[in-house]
Amino acid sequence: MSTRAFGSRIKRTVDPALLRGEGAFVDDIPLANPLHAAFVRSPYARAKIASIDVSAARAHPGVVAVYTGEDIGVLDREMPLLIPHPSMTDARTQRPLAKDDVYYVGQTVVMVVAVDRYTAEDAVALVEVDYDPLPVEVDIEAAVKPGAPLVHATHPGNVAAYFVQVSGKPDETIPQAEHVTKIKVKVERSTAAPMECRAVAAQFDAVTGELTVWDGTQAPISVRGGLASIFGLDEDKVRVIAPNVGGGFGQKVLLFYPDELLVPMAAMQLGRPVKYIEDRRENFIGSSQERTQVHEIELYAKKTGEVIALRDSFLHDTGAFIPYGIAVAQVASTSIAGPYRIPNIWVEFTAVYTPTVPVTPYRGCGRPQSCFAIERAMDQLAEELGLDRLEVRRRNLIRDDQFPWTREGLLFADGLRVSLDSGQYAKALEMVSDRLDIPGFTAHQGKALSEGRYLGLGLGFYVEGTGLGPYEGGHIKVHPITGKVYVNTGLTAQGQGHETVFGQIVADQLGVAVEDVILVEGDTRAFDWGVATFASRAAVVSGNAIYKTALIVRKQIIHAAANMLEASEDDIELRDGAAWIRGTDRHAPLAAIATATNPLRYAFNDAAKAATQFAPASRHDGPPLDEGQHPGLEATDYYSPACATWAYGVHAAILEVDPDLCSVKIHKYVCIHDCGNMINPTIVEGQVMGGIAQGIGGAMYERIEYDPEGNPLNANFVDFLIPYATEVPNVEVLHLETPSPLNPLGVKGVGEAGCIAVGAVIASGIEDALAPLGAGKFRQTPITPSMIHAALVAH
Template sequence: MAGKYFGQPILRNEDAQLLSGKARFIDDIDLPGMLHAAFLRSDFAHARIKKIDYSAALKRSGVVAVYTAEDFGDFWRPGPLQVPPPTAIKGSVFNARTLVPIAKDKVRFSGEPLAVIIAESRYIAEDAFDDIIVEIEPLDAVNDLEKALEPGAPLVHEDLDSNLAADVVQERGNYEEARAKADVVISRKILVNRNAGAALENRGFVVEWEERSRQMTVWATTQAPIPLRNTIAARMGLFENQVRVITPFIGGGFGPKIMTSQADDVLLPWIAMKLKRPIKWIEDRRENFLATTSERDQVHYAEIALTKEGTILGVKDVFYHNTGAYDPYGMTVPLNTQTHTVSNYRVPNFYTQIKMVFTNQMVVTPVRGAGRPQGVFVMERLMDAAARELNMDPAEIRMKNLLIPDEFPLRTGIIGQDFVEGVLDSGNYKKNLEKTMEIVGYEKFRKEIQPKLRAEGKHVGIGIVTFTEGTAVGPYEGARVTIGANGKVNVATGISTQGQGHFTSFAQIVAEQVGIDVKDINVVTGDTAHFHWGAGTFASRGAAVAGSAIHNAAVKVREKIFSLASKIFEEPEENLEVGDGKVWVKSNPSQSMLLGDLALRANPTRGTIEPGVEPGLEATAYYGPPYGATGAGAVAMIVNLDPETMQVKVEHFVIVHDCGTAINPMILEGQVYGGISMGIGNAFYEKMVYDDNGQLLSASFMDYLMPQATDMPAKMELGHLVTTTPLNTLGIKGVGEAGAIPTPAAFVQAVEDALHGQVEIMESNLNPSRIFEYLQKKQ
């Protein structure tokens, strides 16, 4: 598939701006007369609001206005259900309790907004916190996922009988029958902890209401600009074209920036219209931890049934999923867990049940990985437990059960986050594992290196796991490609960009079709004035879904070039060639025309055009997959553990990944490296900890430990396989979340191995102290 531009490691168009400090991020926006917002947030996780008195705040110099829920009148209402539950799953229960923009009567998580202060500066707005008297009646908080469902537990939503947010059973085959036939059945309780997206740039929102033109302009750090525009317009009673959402450069997304209908995007447009002044809110790091969504927290009761030869007969997994205080994002995360628990192995019988639970914690929505790391962690831990039980090598038992290419496409029988039955489209899972073992030197490590190092007293261990990544889900994206009279190309699409390199990779797709250099292609993402249909950047779908739409549009433009040039040159289309910014006659290259000139000719001022011909060298196209494409891979990791201090160093990390066609291998590798660092963070450093009162104890970078350069593996190696997906013309599967998915499972396995299998670890986030506890318990 690789061409002159497509498939090449082309350096990024956007770098120069970013490197020279000339890229505009949200907090760089400064408008005349702009006011600043700050949210007074609840210190309590669960409480009844008695009274909020902000009269003193209004007297403070520089404070312009203060609002509580009451002040918004009828405008206050719970937000939309952003992701509805899939109706295709029969018998499922889903209780929608969507996020409210600002707490009214009751507080349901620590950090929930109680009041919004508008002031001349952020400094003054924060000063006003001290002026507001909040009378509150604290309630017992709901934190423990299992206790939350016990009778008598305090209720997060008192209009419900319990804290159950959803109960979903999905099944294929018959697990109980399989279990009855099994030689070995292994049951484990498995815990996955909570992590933050922690993009380096916090969220932000700037809104301006221009009264004369009746236009609202919003700058936001959103991953989903069009849904944000739509919800703002709907709430404000405006037409969609009266609201323009612009995403400036965004300092990382990782999931939480998908959310809409939060305090900022609901309340600030209303306030801006009322005060007739632009308003800016820039989230600070503390707020980001307290009140931006995060993910992972699950408790699994999982079981695997096998023959004594290690063939899987069935898997059962009943798990509790923490959705936090509200569930506006439906069941995306736990559905991903269900689809990723058994996707790469041959599991004829599978029973999986979600019990989604409301707690007095921040709302849970996808964070890079989005339910997949949990599913993979559970399955890989079961495989390891089975390998131990059956005295098999961890690689051997995996190899035995991995699906093979002949089995694709494989209908999984499990409905996924895109509301349709999952289908594994293509892949070569065994090859991924083989290649990983080869690069890491698995056999040699097991047979020679590890015994030798162990004899020297070293505690070295290896972990080896496999995974899939369901990517590139619908509904659709679109794009418009336009060649300008300047001979350059403008590409507009509806998704937004948070560092994925779209300004280059999308340009490569277009360059390949229209023969104009990548540097001369301007890609616009995340501006609803430029393109106003689409969903957003999530679920590793940007390159595959928006990329395919862009490709389709570029192909149409190419056709227009040939069609018009054919008429001008009076030559059949097949005699023409396009490249280097021009079109020419193959047999007579001197007969050529610059594409800029052709673009002018495509939009004549006088004369006539043939019926059916559309003006301009421009085309718009859309793409929507019937179901998502599934990437896959394998990871091996060698760790060295200090048996006295329990410090763990990752010595060697190998990942072999197959995401189909690569648009830009350099960018692809960057995505994988980034995912790995998040995976290592999730496994050994990052952990959101709530106490029994629902207080977040890790609300700063002092306590939420972000992986640093010295925490990364001493040696990292990437291997690539390419199994193209038949689902789109380009053969692309997504890759954005890959590195984060398998890493905790590999890490824990490697740590167990380093400890000579003395302990079994069934939780996804370790630290030296925790490893010490395991060993103490063992003694």
């Protein structure tokens, strides 16, 4: 190969179409005269449904169908529990349409299908539902207390799950501690808020019996499997396509949302394409959210600052249902010791039902919460022991020679062991210290203070288990006519640039240009083995599967080319779209090799003619295809990780707080980041910077606000504050590349990395800045101006 694509800053091949407005998102797919769905949603957090009257809605001109829970046949059931776990008893999931009870404001009660969305919404307003409201408690700390109103009568104390994990021997170690630091922290609820809301469209072909569903999902293969089984259709007759998807961040991986079942049902019943395009308000009240956790964390330390044991007890808000199981809480609990050795860990959580939008993973998935808990606790420990914040971390970081660092006894969200596989943690800390001149900051801060300015240094270290299994696959086929390389995997992309990074992996092995690698994913007809896009797993799991597949195809090409060029396989090199005898001009183009390896030779084009100029691609007697041989250049292989691979990083910022305005200005923000070998540094940086922007939102602005009756108060982009360009600082991203020893490419995931540490960075920075004013501690995010004001006034 002349230049290696892997590791290069190659421009994304998907961009021109998106930039020209030629993307095909679900609502862009042209359907023949589609009908449109809209939902009647519960206006109460908890109520009994006394009656539903849809007669006026059904009579409304332009309305085609109105469905209540009584009208949906096999769909009138609780939806699947995605990840069962013994810590849950009788886990509750939602019905597509509510029956008898509603459990949160926004829950779907009735579906209207009409000629257009305008008419459907008119009819929604004509549906009369009588509710008998019930008392509610939305605060998780109050919800677990005796006497609190129950979300589900089946679950006393509103406890959805309770789980304890232990690593090492905390009980025996704790008495040896010379110092104990205890703090309580809280992270508030946020939401992914992808720019494209969720969307689903379905079309049933009565001639072929095929159901086609376009779904803005992160998990088309799973959606297909679920639809086929619930509707009793052959899997082969259900095709699910995730076309261009406008951001996901975890919210689009839940299956099922009610509409994902009801829209295909309506399309089959009504004989017309049906679509449901969620609007922004519905995204706020109907699509999953995440984050609320309250941690009480205790660090047991030596006077040196070495932490010998950790106890953490936390409450996790799962909303009205727990369809995704305990994944978020489990990730939080297994990430609680961060990058520190802390060999003895006791961590328990209680997942709590609240009458609010159900909780499933949102980018970070429990990691921002556990990072906030451990990092705020480390700062507090440093303060109590009179140590520098960096020094206390240095004394606890896992050393380079201690990897793999296994936390025996803890099981990650994939049910596999927690083993931090590689890293240069101390070096990362030194890099961030150098870059921000942290040793010189105290003087800088003092000088500013003398001028009446309040500067603070924020710091946060994080780890991230990435690349979760169970597996993904790769399929590669060199097209026998064009010589272009088609690649499939079971994922789908929402902006991550899969086509480019997977193209880079394949291009190197097959000696072709990245533009000549064409990725088709997100379509169950293209490839239907696989899991989904989540948990920072695409590059690790699909990347390695595609790499392994490429090695097989590479071998096939070299074998065929050696035959065709009458050379030894050892002398064949692949580059510039051809196989060459090394050191000579003699070569066979890939298209010719692909043609020659297919015994059926129509002379469609020059490649086919060229193929006849060479010796046969296969040397065997008998029929054109040898026993066990397949035509062409094609292979499928899989990668199944033994456990997660752990990325990490450290962020630091210098910020300034104006105590009069209670505003925060971030002057400098540095991120040291290590995701192993980088396939495309530009894309890695994009992922990190985007994550940091979401982290800034969570740290300072974003909070889903419920009133005591469970009414969402800011279910729109005016009141729920997502950072604009004016709220996000410039970020400097510096890389370390410590290869993962766990997979052939040495890669680790990066999708969620950016957002994890930001809350800890901002809180520690504000606390540091306002320490001279005695403002106290900041242990809750988002930190709003009102909270800063309250902290200053309380002093």
